[in-house]
Amino acid sequence: xDLSIEDVKKISALARIEIEQQDIDGYVRDLGGxxxxxxxxxxxxxxxxxxxxxxxxxxxxxxxxxxxxQDQRELFQSQAPQVEAGLYxxxxxxx
Amino acid sequence: MHDKTIAEISAGLxxxxxxxxxxxxxxxxxxxxxxxxLNCFITVTEGEAIADARAADERIAHGTAGxxxxxxxxxxxxxxxxxxxxxxxxxxxxxxxxxxDATVVSRLQDSGMVMLGKLNMDEFAMGSSxxxxxxxxxxxxxxxxxxxxxxxGGSAAxxxxxxxxxxxxxDTGGSIRQPASFCGITGIKPTYxxxxxxxxxxxxxxxxxxxxxxxxxxxxxxxxxxxxGFDPRDSTSVDHPVPDYRASLDDGVEGLTIGxxxxxxxxxxxxxIAALLETTxxxxxxxGANVKEVSLPNVGFSVPVYYVVAPAECSSNLSRFDGxxxxxRCEDPDDLLDLYTRSRGEGFGAEVKRRILMGTYALSAGYYxxxxxxxxxxxxLISQDFHNAFEQVDVLVxxxxxxxxxxxxxxxxxxxxxxxxxxxxxxxxxxxxPALSMPVGFVDGKPVGMQxxxxxxxxxxxxxxxxxxxxxxxxxxxxxxxFE
Numbered sequence: 021x022d023l024s025i026e027d028v029k030k031i032s033a034l035a036r037i038e039i040e041q042q043d044i045d046g047y048v049r050d051l052g053g054x055x056x057x058x059x060x061x062x063x064x065x066x067x068x069x070x071x072x073x074x075x076x077x078x079x080x081x082x083x084x085x086x087x088x089x090q091d092q093r094e095l096f097q098s099q100a101p102q103v104e105a106g107l108y109x110x111x112x113x114x115x
Numbered sequence: 116m117h118d119k120t121i122a123e124i125s126a127g128l129x130x131x132x133x134x135x136x137x138x139x140x141x142x143x144x145x146x147x148x149x150x151x152x153l154n155c156f157i158t159v160t161e162g163e164a165i166a167d168a169r170a171a172d173e174r175i176a177h178g179t180a181g182x183x184x185x186x187x188x189x190x191x192x193x194x195x196x197x198x199x200x201x202x203x204x205x206x207x208x209x210x211x212x213x214x215x216d217a218t219v220v221s222r223l224q225d226s227g228m229v230m231l232g233k234l235n236m237d238e239f240a241m242g243s244s245x246x247x248x249x250x251x252x253x254x255x256x257x258x259x260x261x262x263x264x265x266x267x268g269g270s271a272a273x274x275x276x277x278x279x280x281x282x283x284x285x286d287t288g289g290s291i292r293q294p295a296s297f298c299g300i301t302g303i304k305p306t307y308x309x310x311x312x313x314x315x316x317x318x319x320x321x322x323x324x325x326x327x328x329x330x331x332x333x334x335x336x337x338x339x340x341x342x343x344g345f346d347p348r349d350s351t352s353v354d355h356p357v358p359d360y361r362a363s364l365d366d367g368v369e370g371l372t373i374g375x376x377x378x379x380x381x382x383x384x385x386x387x388i389a390a391l392l393e394t395t396x397x398x399x400x401x402x403g404a405n406v407k408e409v410s411l412p413n414v415g416f417s418v419p420v421y422y423v424v425a426p427a428e429c430s431s432n433l434s435r436f437d438g439x440x441x442x443x444r445c446e447d448p449d450d451l452l453d454l455y456t457r458s459r460g461e462g463f464g465a466e467v468k469r470r471i472l473m474g475t476y477a478l479s480a481g482y483y484x485x486x487x488x489x490x491x492x493x494x495x496l497i498s499q500d501f502h503n504a505f506e507q508v509d510v511l512v513x514x515x516x517x518x519x520x521x522x523x524x525x526x527x528x529x530x531x532x533x534x535x536x537x538x539x540x541x542x543x544x545x546x547x548x549p550a551l552s553m554p555v556g557f558v559d560g561k562p563v564g565m566q567x568x569x570x571x572x573x574x575x576x577x578x579x580x581x582x583x584x585x586x587x588x589x590x591x592x593x594x595x596x597x598f599e
């Protein structure tokens with residue numbers, strides 16, 4: 021299956037990744053190649069097969085509802101690009 | 116010193132023949148001599164290493180040391196290390212100093228191992244040649260114009276060149292085994308859930324698994340012993356006892372049934388690689404093993420299944436890199452959307468972007484059934500093929516890679532061609548079972564690896580079977596020219 025330039029622009033918007041104009045043709049070509057590889061799956065016989073989500077079909081382990089983590093806000097925020105008064109700063113969202 | 120296995124270093128430390136500080140300094144000297152040429156390390160932690168070695172020497176003096184105390188190691192830069200740069204091979208995390216240690220790192224630290232630094236890798240472990248790293252390619256010590264394999268390329272090349280005695284790696288589609296094959300060393304991908312993924316930066320969560328890279332199966336057994344085990348911090352960790360891997364190394368292979376999957380040994384397999392594998396199988400027969408041909412009829416779908424499942428999971432996992440809480444942020448964003456899209460556009464390299472876009476597409480409205488759901492169904496078929504095979508045989512053998520190490524730049528123009536270099540390793544990750552790669556000879560002066568594949572939690576058996584081969588061969592001890 022081939023993708024169009026518009027498809028790639030739409031996918032990159034969904035993925036929140038800016039793609040430079042001059043790179044779009046390359047992504048159209050490369051993603052088309054990967055989809056060509058993936059299209060081989062159409063020849064597999066998958067009726068009546070249960071999808072496999074986990075190699076050992078384990079279910080989610082539950083834990084006791086107890087607080088186990090300490091507050092490490094300052095340590096974590098030391099890695100942030102911009103913080104103020106314990107809050108992460110981003111450009112204004114609501115005017 | 117640098118040519119010793121960790122079993123030998125351990126014996127020397129316990130016997131007070133040398134100190135951990137001496138061992139550590141010897142390997143740090145190797146790193147300063149060769150790293151510029153090979154580019155194995157992203158970060159060298161010399162100061163911390165010497166301090167840890169001093170502490171290890173005290174433990175040895177006080178009689179509180181374990182078998183790994185005082186032995187140097189390098190960690191793939193995908194494992195979080197507290198206060199030490201953890202880049203995952205990406206510009207996105209070039210400024211990231213993890214606030215905590217991965218469970219693998221803390222377990223090995225607790226065992227007294229001495230970390231020498233963080234090893235180069237394909238960006239976010241996406242690659243088969245170490246060429247997608249933001250920090251540049253790693254060179255293969257057997258041929259400096261060739262790739263070391265990937266994504267754990269720095270981990271494999273550093274062990275092969277004797278810059279570290281052992282290292283950690285991770286394997287999502289072959290990223291421990293294929294570089295081990297290309298660099299002439301031993302590497303094992305354990306059963307999914309055997310080694311904690313806590314603090315191991317996620318790529319494809321249903322496939323990712325950490326494991327050791329070493330020269331010998333015995334060293335892999337010693338390292339896996341300390342890495343494996345239940346971790347409540349990883350919700351997919353399996354609570355299953357860890358056997359004594361070293362204790363079973365010498366068990367005989369008489370009566371062992373080795374399965375040879377016909378799909379892996381068809382006419383497309385390189386004839387020189389096929390000949391080396393046949394010689395290896397014959398050695399096991401000489402030691403009393405039986406050989407049986409088996410079929411894995413759906414294994415040919417592995418690469419297409421993987422390139423739906425892995426990108427889908429990666430697009431979800433990598434959504435956390437948004438320029439807000441940590442990692443790269445673009446300059447002067449106009450608004451929140453601009454902050455997200457430019458930070459991610461600038462922070463990720465081309466291969467990572469390709470996989471995020473592929474995964475986003477596969478999971479987008481209207482395409483889920485055609486791609487992700489279908490791939491998960493075929494994944495079940497592949498997994499069942501292995502289960503059927505293990506009803507007839509104890510272990511399977513397979514090539515690790517379709518070729519020896521290829522040239523730097525040779526496969527970078529076509530992603531699909533690069534993906535096919537993992538054609539023999541990917542099925543194992545899809546099934547969640549363990550597999551080991553060990554060196555079995557050379558073609559054109561470059562190492563060839565063979566896989567031993569086992570059923571769930573059969574790591575001890577795989578290490579044992581590899582050890583029995585290494586007891587009568589010396590491929591795993593060969594040292595690349597210039598690194599003796």
